[in-house]
Amino acid sequence: MSKKFLIPIGPYHPLQEEPELFKLYCEGEIVKDIKWETGYNHRGIEKLSESKTYDQVFFLVERICGICSTSHPFAFANAVEEICRIEVPDRAKYIRSIIGELERIHSHLLWVGLAGHFLGYNTVFMWAWKYREPVLDLFEMITGNRNSYAMFKVGGVRRDIEAAKIPAIRKVLAEVKKKTDLLTGAVMDDPVIHARTKGVGILTKEDILDYGAVGPTARASGVAIDVRKDDPYAAYPLVNWKVITAEEGDVFAKAKVRLLEMYESISIIEQCLDGLLKEKEGDIAVKVKNIPEGMGTGRAEAPRGEVFHCVFSDGSNSPARHKIRAPSYVNIATFKKSCIGQSISDATISLAAVDPCYCCTERMAVAYDISTGKRIMNGAEILKASAEKTREIMSKLK
Amino acid sequence: MTTEEIITGLKEKFGPEITDTIRRNEKRYVVSINPGALLKVADYLYREAGCRFIIATALHTKRGFEIHYHFSKDATGLVLNIHVVLSHEKPQIESLSNMFNASNWIEREMHELFGIDFLNHPNQEKLISEGNWAEGVYPYRKDFKKN
């Protein structure tokens, strides 16, 4: 028997009591300096890896970050397969790329939603996260889970994508394409978004090279680096696609790059699905008996940029040393350049533009007066200031 | 610059400082150098060869504290590892962070995890250890016992 039940839920207050992750030191409205505190997320993963077998490490590294979940197993697999000097079957390459690109799509949609939230466009937030849901359903159908897919292993993938599932995947892709058209149109043509994001949070080419920034953050400043093209892996050299860049380096450019990349991802997946139909079903892994002694460096292009894993093997069942570098590690550091000189109300969108992991983005900024050291705005107030700026611009443009 | 040109350039300019060169394949090289030559080699790679600093990996082995500085030449897909070995007793090396910002955080992290001293680092202060472990404790050293 089912009953109707009413639960009234209270209002939304974004994480008010969070500790300061970004301390913005301000003179009046302008940010003059930024300090960043971290350590809240440190879990000792590199050391944990040394106590796991190679098979277990895949489950560990896909939980480094939930959004870039597949990129870490991808890079780790590339590193270990380099040590073993093996190549995975073509079918596994297609499946790996399909999972990687589906992840890129859902991650970029997530970012668009968050960016909307930080600008005060909560409708964009709701839409983008709603459009993500069919992609997550697809993941559940293919891999068994909405996040953390456990698809990778040394030598190939753990599950096949049978021909029977392909029509459903194509259907969702067609839906996503339509929704991406909607979002792209909404973002690219909106004068308020132009006013809020053009010329804001600029990173020059020199800044990118100085910080070693990667991913859409770099590509939006005209630095055309993409691991999928530069150091090709999996199915990327087997299909046609292009690297998306922009020149201006501002928040708008970063949004444009991410939105246009989604179209490339859709195209890559379509071509990989065609490729799957040509390969023999079931041929998804090569047998690997043991990992020889040696060193391997593996990279993958995560939604945020290059993920880099360096694995040292001593011939045993566990890595002797496992170095992991996520793209946000080099991208977040650019806040010194992109946020200083901005107004407080532009600080959140400038910080969010490099797409740091959600965790970092939400535990956001607190503003201090640079001369007195007094706190002038907490995280919620900074978000509010940003939303107010959007409303101001909206009313001026009416 | 092509990969071959970069490697040849390294050998020509820094021959006496190079202790070993390993070529795993056309896109993966490990060049071991004397720690004292790090700044000059990094300068050559960053400014002349147009390489990007990816990250650095530190290890604690029987030989001492080893660091692999990973550089990428994106145009060719090359990952070039510059490898140094530092002493057990006093692991220290010049910081790269006055040359570029890309190494700032990882040098601070290696300092916290391994106790390696990066000389002339602009701000060798805590990055991740605050509240997580005590000063003077280096959790990734091999003689570290978790209590």
Added chain:
Amino acid sequence: MDEPACYSGNSSCIFWILKNRYVGFKSFCFKKSLWVFHFGGASCNNCDIEILDCLTPRYDLLVGSIRHADVLLVNGSINMRDRDRLIEIYNQAPKPILVVAIGACGCTGGIFAEGNTFAGPVDKIIPVDAYIPGCPPKPEAIIAGLVKLVNSSNPFKRDK
């Protein structure tokens, strides 16, 4: 589970109508506003995002301020640095408060329990009333778990 409908009452309240087979007869004992606050520990963010997913049109669950909260959702494997914050948050919360540990990490520390900075799991730091396991638990599971807790005959099993 049917698509929950929602409408905006006034600026300070959102109502959520749920047709759910976990809902028991005692449902109307807890007819007040449920203000839910979320604390994310050292996590991979999958749980954080699934919790936030409860915000989006498909699921519809919102979060409030700790000082007015009835429910504290905690996820993530708590490291040493987070532990102090969690205790502070718990102390600031008005009592009684229902604490829910979400995800494998929240319940047991999950895959990070052997890490060198692990200070949890959550129930080692603050009292926990309900556990919603999963890696991550689906939004449906989070909502179902919360409803089950709220509807249980004595949600506040602890004396506060």
